[in-house]
C-alpha cells in the first residue's frame with residue numbers, strides 16, 4: 550500500500566449491484582473496501598477470496614455509528630479515501646395500514662440514516678477530487694409501486710441528502726451525486742419486491758418488472774456500475790448534486 554493508492558468504499562459491497570460496482574472500480578484502478586453486514590468476522594479486513602486481488606472485505610452495519618467509524622478508519626489505513634458509494638439498502642413493503650413500526654424504522658435507518666452516517670464519518674478524509682455516489686431508486690420518484698411508500702420515501706430522502714451534501718462539499722472540491730436504478734434483476738427477489746411486482750414467484754415478478762420498462766427488460770446489476778464509474782470519474786468533474794436515472798425508461802412513462 551502507498552499513499553497514492555485510491556480507495557473506493559462500497560457499502561452493501563457484497564450485494565448484487567455492489568459486487569458489480571466493486572469489479573468496475575477495481576478495473577478503474579481503485580483498491581476496494583466492500584463493506585457489508587454480511588461479511589463474516591473472520592474475513593473482515595481481508596482480501597475477498599472470491600474476487601480478484603484488490604477487493605478487501607469489511608464487516609460493517611450502517612445502522613451502527615461505531616461500526617461505520619471503524620470502517621472509515623480501516624479505509625484510510627489502506628490509502629486515500631477518494632470515493633464512497635452508499636449502496637447498502639433494503640426494501641420493505643406495506644400499504645399504509647400494514648406498515649409496521651419495525652419495518653419503518655429499519656428502512657429509514659438503513660437507507661437514509663445509513664448513508665448519512667457513512668458520509669459524516671468519511672467527511673474529514675475527503676479532499677479535493679473525492680466524490681460520493683448514493684444509490685437511490687426510481688421508487689423515490691414515482692408513486693405507482695404498490696406498497697412502496699416506506700422504501701420510496703427513504704430513497705427520495707437519499708436524493709435530497711445528495712443535493713444538500715453536494716452544496717455543503719462543493720467549496721472543497723468534493724462532488725456528491727446519486728444513481729437511481731430502475732428494476733434490476735438481483736435474484737432471488739425479496740418478498741417485498743415480489744409484492745411490489747404483484748407476483749408470488751421470481752419468474753412472474755421479473756415478467757411484471759420487464760413489462761414496466763419501455764425497453765421491455767430489467768437491468769443487469771453491471772449496468773449500474775457504468776453510471777457510478779462515470780459519476781466518480783474526471784469526465785463528471787463539473788457534475789454535482791445530480792441524480793442519474795438508470796432505469797430503462799420506467800420513470801419516463
Ligand SMILES: NC(=O)c1ccc[n+]([C@@H]2O[C@H](COP(=O)([O-])OP(=O)(O)OC[C@H]3O[C@@H](n4cnc5c(N)ncnc54)[C@H](O)[C@@H]3O)[C@@H](O)[C@H]2O)c1
Pocket residue numbers: 560561562563564565566567584585586587609610611612635636637638639640659663684685686687729730731732733734735
Ligand atoms: N435491485 C433493484 O432493482 C434496485 C432498484 C433500485 C435501487 N436499488 C438499490 O440498490 C442497492 C443495492 O441493492 P441490490 O439490488 O444489490 O440488493 P442486495 O440486497 O443484493 O444488496 C444490498 C446490500 O446491502 C446490505 N445491507 C443491508 N442492510 C445493511 C446494513 N444495515 N449495513 C450494511 N449493509 C447492509 C445487504 O447485506 C446487501 O448485501 C440498494 O440500496 C437498493 O435499495 C436496487
